[in-house]
Amino acid sequence: MKERKIPMRKDLVTGEMVPKQDLIRIVKTPDGTVKLDETNRANGRGAYLKVDVEIAKKAKQRRTFDKAFSTHLDDLFYDELIAYVDHQQGRRELFGNGK
Template sequence: MKQRKIPMRKDIVTGEMVPKKELVRVVRTTEGTVELDPTNRANGRGAYISLDVEIAKKAKAKKTFDRVFETKLEDSFYDDLIAYVDHQQARKELFGDAK
């Protein structure tokens, strides 16, 4: 049986290529708002970050998404991102690869 190709995306904090399932997408919508995109289908410019709390904290410290999306973001966005990544990381450890 032929193996399926695994889609890879670049983590904007570390610069590593990672399987898409191990990342969360953050999108700047056409209205100019920046938000998490758990469905990976929202319209707009997307950027990916690993499901790792330490990497999310690095993104907050370096204001990575401010630079990538060329906008000023509130600290509450980064706090929400860290909470979401923490939740998804715990869920992955609890249930394995099933989403």
Template sequence: MKLKKIPMRKDIVSGEMVPKKDLVRVVKTPTGEVQLDPTNRANGRGAYIQIDVETAKTAKQKRTFDRAFGVHLEDAFYDELIAYVDHQQGRRELFGNEQ
């Protein structure tokens, strides 16, 4: 039986290549707005971060998405990112990694 290829993306905080299903996509839309992209289908330039609260906190501390997208983001964006990652991490602990 032929093995399926697992799509890999780079986590911009750690620089590691990680399976796409273990990442959250953040996108800068053509209008310049930066937002979370839970569907992985929004138009614009995307960057990925692992579903890990410590990684999200590191991104806030280092202002990673400010540098990646060349804009200044408010702390509220990073707080929303941390909350979303925490929620997704909790779901994975409860239901497993079957998304």
């Protein structure tokens, strides 16, 4: 049986290529809002972040998504992102890689 190709995406903070299922997608919608894309299907321009709290903290420190989406994001967005990444990282430690 033929092996399936694993979709790879680049982590915006580290520049590392990672399987898509190990990343969180952040999207800038056509109306200009930036939000977490929990479904990985929202319309708009997407950027990916590895499920790691330290990397999310680096993203906040460097204002990575401000630069990627050419906009200004509040610290509240980054705090929400860090909390979401922490939650997802905990889930993966408990239940494995499944969502």
